[in-house]
Amino acid sequence: MKSYSVKELLDSKNTLHEVTVKGWIRTFRSNRFIALNDGSTINNIQCVVDFENTDEQVLKKLTTGAAIEVTGEHIESQGKGQNFEIQAKKIVVLGESNPETYPIQPKKHSLEFLREKAHLRVRTNTFSAIMRVRSALSFAVHQYFQQNGFNYVNTPIITGSDAEGAGEMFRVTALDAKNPPKTEDGEINYKEDFFGKETNLTVSGQLEAETYAMALGKVYTFGPTFRAENSNTSRHLAEFWMIEPEVAFLDLDGDMDLAEDFIKSVLKYVLDNCKDDLDFLEKRLIEEDKTKPQNERSEMTLTEKLHFVVDNNFKRVSYTEAIEILRNCKPNKKKKFNYIIDEWGADLQSEHERYLVEKHFNCPVILFDYPAKIKAFYMRLNDDGKTVRAMDILFPGIGEIVGGSQREERLEVLQQKINELGIDEKELWWYLDLRRFGTAVHSGFGLGFERLVLFATGMTNIRDVIPFPRTPQSAEF
Numbered sequence: 192m193k194s195y196s197v198k199e200l201l202d203s204k205n206t207l208h209e210v211t212v213k214g215w216i217r218t219f220r221s222n223r224f225i226a227l228n229d230g231s232t233i234n235n236i237q238c239v240v241d242f243e244n245t246d247e248q249v250l251k252k253l254t255t256g257a258a259i260e261v262t263g264e265h266i267e268s269q270g271k272g273q274n275f276e277i278q279a280k281k282i283v284v285l286g287e288s289n290p291e292t293y294p295i296q297p298k299k300h301s302l303e304f305l306r307e308k309a310h311l312r313v314r315t316n317t318f319s320a321i322m323r324v325r326s327a328l329s330f331a332v333h334q335y336f337q338q339n340g341f342n343y344v345n346t347p348i349i350t351g352s353d354a355e356g357a358g359e360m361f362r363v364t365a366l367d368a369k370n371p372p373k374t375e376d377g378e379i380n381y382k383e384d385f386f387g388k389e390t391n392l393t394v395s396g397q398l399e400a401e402t403y404a405m406a407l408g409k410v411y412t413f414g415p416t417f418r419a420e421n422s423n424t425s426r427h428l429a430e431f432w433m434i435e436p437e438v439a440f441l442d443l444d445g446d447m448d449l450a451e452d453f454i455k456s457v458l459k460y461v462l463d464n465c466k467d468d469l470d471f472l473e474k475r476l477i478e479e480d481k482t483k484p485q486n487e488r489s490e491m492t493l494t495e496k497l498h499f500v501v502d503n504n505f506k507r508v509s510y511t512e513a514i515e516i517l518r519n520c521k522p523n524k525k526k527k528f529n530y531i532i533d534e535w536g537a538d539l540q541s542e543h544e545r546y547l548v549e550k551h552f553n554c555p556v557i558l559f560d561y562p563a564k565i566k567a568f569y570m571r572l573n574d575d576g577k578t579v580r581a582m583d584i585l586f587p588g589i590g591e592i593v594g595g596s597q598r599e600e601r602l603e604v605l606q607q608k609i610n611e612l613g614i615d616e617k618e619l620w621w622y623l624d625l626r627r628f629g630t631a632v633h634s635g636f637g638l639g640f641e642r643l644v645l646f647a648t649g650m651t652n653i654r655d656v657i658p659f660p661r662t663p664q665s666a667e668f
């Protein structure tokens with residue numbers, strides 16, 4: 192007899208007669224109805240237990256969380272809510288649970304409570320839906336790039352360079368922390384460390400991706416990224432996944448086109464392929480909204496929000512225009528912002544980004560041509576000598592989702608920038624070589640995968656869209 196997934200049993204066109212299915216009990220009510228889930232879909236299959244002919248010992252073990260194998264007749268459902276159900280003939284308890292101590296009871300748990308049970312939370316509807324959407328999005332990312340001629344490159348996790356120049360890195364060392372070797376000046380002697388130098392977990396694969404773009408033309412990375420910034424916010428993780436395409440002979444306008452097309456394409460994939468999960472997440476959001484004050488409720492449902500992004504053009508605005516808008520806006524004049532914008536050159540905080548996206552433009556916004564001073568060293572300097580060809584994409588409810596730029600391809604300009612910032616040229620010798628041998632215009636961007644998952648699922652805390660979040664003071668599991 193054939194084993195089926197719950198999804199196969201529910202999506203079947205016709206009855207399948209005798210079948211076997213394995214899964215975990217979500218609920219068992221009236222000593223008769225098991226709601227069984229195996230993770231293949233948000234929906235459960237109802238298994239109707241033949242109370243009279245089932246061993247009492249087995250019946251006792253049919254509790255929430257137990258793993259079971261059910262064999263029975265796949266029939267059209269008598270009850271409402273599902274097309275098919277199983278008239279169980281035989282039930283084998285594969286793994287018992289304990290109704291007294293099992294944390295995932297069939298009731299509503301808070302997201303905070305579930306974060307502490309990250310090893311079990313994926314057994315809830317909310318987290319299984321999020322994680323299936325996350326998986327579908329990953330597939331869509333690879334599909335988009337593979338279908339558009341990009342090569343997937345795996346850039347190193349351990350690096351000796353600081354790509355973003357922000358210094359927020361986790362050190363990688365094999366030295367004895369209690370008794371490290373010292374130089375004559377009393378400093379830790381990294382020459383004696385594993386790699387013979389200081390190394391860190393990467394903050395971005397961009398610099399290495401550039402080397403590959405300058406040979407393979409179009410490349411992308413999709414891997415873990417680490418930042419030791421101590422920002423305990425709902426948008427930051429210490430370990431997150433970043434997607435970084437890099438393209439030779441592409442300028443900033445092309446880069447913006449690529450990013451916009453890419454985001455629309457992967458969100459459309461989710462709309463087309465994750466209907467049941469999105470329906471569930473949408474309802475969850477509507478329920479959550481009801482607990483909020485009227486003015487904080489969202490105007491659109493989750494699927495409306497996704498369609499809105501897929502069907503509309505992102506608004507492209509220069510940093511200079513954005514500063515003008517912000518300088519003259521109400522919250523700035525009434526000093527409602529924590530950081531008041533009064534001068535060109537100010538770094539934008541998330542309150543400003545969200546004002547632009549959620550209040551002023553009401554759609555995704557691409558800001559470009561930022562002041563050189565507030566951006567990384569590798570961005571191409573504009574002819575005005577003070578702005579760089581940078582772009583950030585800002586999303587409603589999220590803020591910055593993408594950061595990218597056209598790269599500085601002129602050796603002397605790049606060298607000058609590096610020297611100004613006090614970076615040792617020797618550390619970047621290989622990066623500068625790209626400008627020595629066959630240099631060309633090239634561009635790329637980085638998209639924070641979890642921020643994309645946040646948007647696609649309507650969740651609000653980044654800790655809820657990655658299986659095991661790493662944040663300050665928290666690395667359990």
Ligand code: 4AD
Pocket residue numbers: 354355394395396397418420426427428429431433435436591592593594595596635636637638639640641642
């Ligand atoms: O803007 P960032 O720092 O850009 C770079 O790292 C470039 N090297 C990318 C490139 O041009 N190849 O980071 C890119 C994106 C951000 O827009 C944000 O979505 C995400 O990465 N991000 C984070 N996501 C979660 N937690 C954090 N701590 C993040 N820091 C950045």
Ligand code: MG
Pocket residue numbers: 583591593594
């Ligand atoms: Mg950025």
